[in-house]
Amino acid sequence: MTETAVAIIRPQALANNLRRIRSATAGCRIMAVIKANAYGHGLERIARLLDDVDALAVAGVCEGIRLRDAGIRQRIVVLEGCSEADELNAAIAHQLEIVVHDQSHFELLDGAIEQEMLDVWIKIDTGMGRLGFDPADLSDVRKRIEGISCVRPIPRVMTHLASADDPDNPLTLEQVRRFGDAIGHFTGDVSIANSAGALLWPQTLEPSLSLDYKGENWVRPGLALFGASPVTGKSAREMGLEPVMSFESRLIAVKTIKRGTGVGYGSAWRARRDTVVGVAAVGYGDGYPRHLQSGTPVMVNDRRAALIGRVSMDLINIDLTDVPVAAVGDRVVLWxxxxxxxxIAARAGTIPYELMCRLSQRVGYRFEAVDSAGPEEQSLGVS
Incomplete structure (x- = not known):
């Protein structure tokens, strides 16, 4: 049985986006960020498709363990670090690298069961105001880390860019300067650039007078891998990116209503003419935003049509009057x-990240074969 709401995943697009990122970051290492179920694309399957990147990054230890259980052997970095001893010991047992960003981590590391040596990244806060040590404290943090017996003595330092999506915001270069001041003449690996940094800010990608290091530079692409633009005012196409996901449903009813007839809950939309209405089997129960307004575009048989009436849990209504041919079973593309x-994100007052990540458990997944022989269907979260 086929789900009516499906996410079509295109590995060829993922490969294209990775090539685009590599071309923009020549000489850098790639740490592919696949947290939040690979931005809603399916954690294990996407990890297997990214088997040639240098490392993977996830939010929490549980995601890292899922990847290890799925047979993924690449380096895996846990961006949120660990907040409990059991979590840390599990990270060590599964050979996960953790980010150290808070004083509380020192006590956890001191008490770790020394099963194996642990690789860590030190995170400093250069302007995000979120996770990370004060840059002025980096020297003391490094000394403290070096004194912990379970930590491998290989220095790695990272930060996170707050406004790299805005090409006119001076904060990005200020963050690079603060990072460079903090690390000084540094021998070790660094990581600064997210998707927008990798594609828009070459100053984050190589040594300079203000960024003096001898080691590898690791870029951390996330959104760009999945084909959405990480840059304000630039489309994915303009950035050379291809959408990896297509969220789709199909028509389950088509009928004609008279002028003046209300559609949907509250009759929030009324026909101004005799109207052909299509009903598609998708709604907020699948992750399609409930607050999208009438007029939001969908694609029916490769033509734009408009959402009409309120989005309900399982269904949406579409004005098909100007679609020449539409019938039950026809494909509907939501994005x-x-x-x-x-x-669609702009219409919903949100960002592409949220739309990708909010797809519900009842949405089916189909991964297109790399050789284009046809899609392979699977349910959400199944490896």
């Missing part, structure tokens, strides 16, 4: 392909 997710 993806020629309907950019950025456009």
């Amino acid at each position: 993806g392909g020629h309907l950019p997710i950025e456009e």
